[in-house]
Amino acid sequence: MSAAGPVIPSFGRGSACVTGDHAFCWGWVRDHWGDTLEPHLVQHVELTLVAVSAGFAIAFSLALLAHRLPAIEHPIAIAAALVYTVPSLVAFQILVAFSGLSNATVEIPLTGYSLVILYPNVVAGLRAAPAEVLEAARAMGLRRRQILWRVELPLAVPAIIGGLRVAVVSTVAIGTVASLVGDRGLGYPILYALRLPTPFRTEIYAAGALVVVLALGFDLVLVGARRALVRWAR
């Protein structure tokens, strides 16, 4: 067993900017992009994509079902509204009691919120086809399923993309709350920096900027997608 004490190396003093608590330290951002900012950014992107994809898949299925059976549209809408009344922090904590600190705890509420935003949009989109066009399609002898795929869905694209834009931006924002139940996403660097003996502004501003940029980035991608899809539909 070692008798002497340990060697305590110098860990590299933080730059004057960091220890002096200046407003923003580019040096720190450069040095810690790889070990702090980028991993959390990737986690946040993943978080968002999984929740919105799953939410979209479920919303789409439910909307198609409601399109066929109008009777269930209202009950589904009410159920959706109920989900929406649960604040995000509360939802995450309730899920912690269910599934501990796993991906499911974070993804289930986020999927729920996406679903709730997307469902009305898909339903509204499916209704967007003007009556005359539907008449014409039926007159041409198209069956119900063909009308759905060839007429109603393409016309629903703008509403669906509109819904996706809202859902994605919301999810990016709500995803930051998820960091209160685990080290996941861009909310975590913000929380961590807030808890230090002196709140570390650079980390807060850097992570915050990434969140805003991420939301805007997704939004632009979707706007581009809508343009492309609408052009195809012509």
Place this chain on the structure above:
Amino acid sequence: MGALRVVFDSADAGTFLAGFGFVVHHAGFLAHKAVEQLELSGAALGVGAAAALPLGVALGHLHRGANVAIAASILGRALPSILLIAVFLTVLGVGFLDNMCALAVLATGPMLTNAHDAVDGVEREVVEAARGMGMSRLQVLARVELPLAAPLLFTGIRVAAVTVVATAPIAAIAGGGGLGDVIVNQASYRLQGVLGACYCVMALSAGVWLALLGLQRALTPRPLRSRRVLGAGDERRELT
């Protein structure tokens, strides 16, 4: 089945029921926290209203700034509350003020959008008829546009109020107090405490919603009560 077990291994009906037990045992403490939360929310709502309502009404009256209203609602959705709280804390220091400002920013979105849309959406013929009768712009605003815009406008206030009350727990990370103090302090209060406080937050939000709805009904002049303008405001409710 193994996958489901992995996901739901902590599922315990006991913990959920224990949450209710916590509420019963610590009713006084939780009530005190709830009042704290309402104080913070009320202040934030007031400040937000003071900023958003005059601006929204003015823009709607002039039929300008539709983009501003849309931008306000988009920003309201996109700005994470945690970020707002953190940024205000670095600027204003710890305390009531910084949390109030962060929540006020969240409150302005729905109120600005709805105020603008409500006044903007009053039927042109009615406005023109009133002008034709010789009313000044201000009289038209006060006696015609505002009463007709009231339902949608109030809905905006109601949505903002519930948004603020539901988001206030997050302010606990910056010393905001309220039920959030329990929810973010799972280490101290354990899961049942956190769940108990969660139930209280949901009850509080529902209570605020119903109270404001009742107030709105009571204040709406009888002839306008049949107008049900509920749809537009609800979809814009934020959760962050």
Place this chain on the structure above:
Amino acid sequence: MIRKHTRRAAKAAFAVSLGVAIVLGLGAGAARPSPRMGPAIVIGTKNFPEEYILGELYAQALKAKGFTVTNKGSLGSTELIQTALTSGKINFYPEYTGVIVQDVFGRKFSGPTARATYEKARSLEASKGFTLLAPTPFSDTDVVAVTNATAKRYGLRSIGDLKKVGAYAFAGFPECQTRNTCLVGYESVYGIGRPTFVPLASISAYTLLDQGKVLAADVFSTDPPLAKPSKYTVLADPKHVTGFQNVAPVVKTSVVRAAGPTFTRTVDTVSAKLTLAAMIAMNKAVEVDKQSPAAVAHAFLQANGLL
């Protein structure tokens, strides 16, 4: 005319999004490295910097010796990490001896000495199928701190001196109000005047002390702001009300057996190097100089020939 592309594109998009969701959602948690030497060690830590550093220290040292290690990082509070341990999600985490005795097993008092506390914790854990490996030299206990100006103003040197202040604000985590190693102990053993308790959530007690929002705060002995020369004065605790909190890794006994003597030796060697000075220096590097816990752990292990 509506093109066929759109229909196919819609179907494809739907299928892809569903597929992405399923794959990412389920796959994300399921990665399992194939064991190279002994069983897979899965480490978890609590959610504050000192624990992150400890997790990295043990993880990196074990990896260097050829063990298969996954560091799951911050898992939350004592309650949550215990759930993760007992449910098998992790099989290794660094815990504090006093916390084991008083929080995990609910005993009222820990022990009169550091050694006694450790032995008690070890036997309690053993009864549940967990092995407590060797303890660190450093102990991270609650301490009461005031600013230097406050200490001078009221002549405060030990916790009992707070009686002289009268009415004041005292900050601490909420559980401090119910702990024998905290407020309950301070009040019953020393008497500390009439404090109004200000619960902490996320903001550091030091921020509150600096901004004058509270007069005294319950903080921890390895906090970097307490390193000399410090802006704060730590009040003495002559009767050891705060107990003993050396760190010792809690590991599932079956894993210890399967991993063999090299495992135990590696972990114990790391623990032996963790003196109070070392821990404070590492905490400072992370919390004040804003280095990452992984880099700090790496530097320490390398300097001490453990990598």
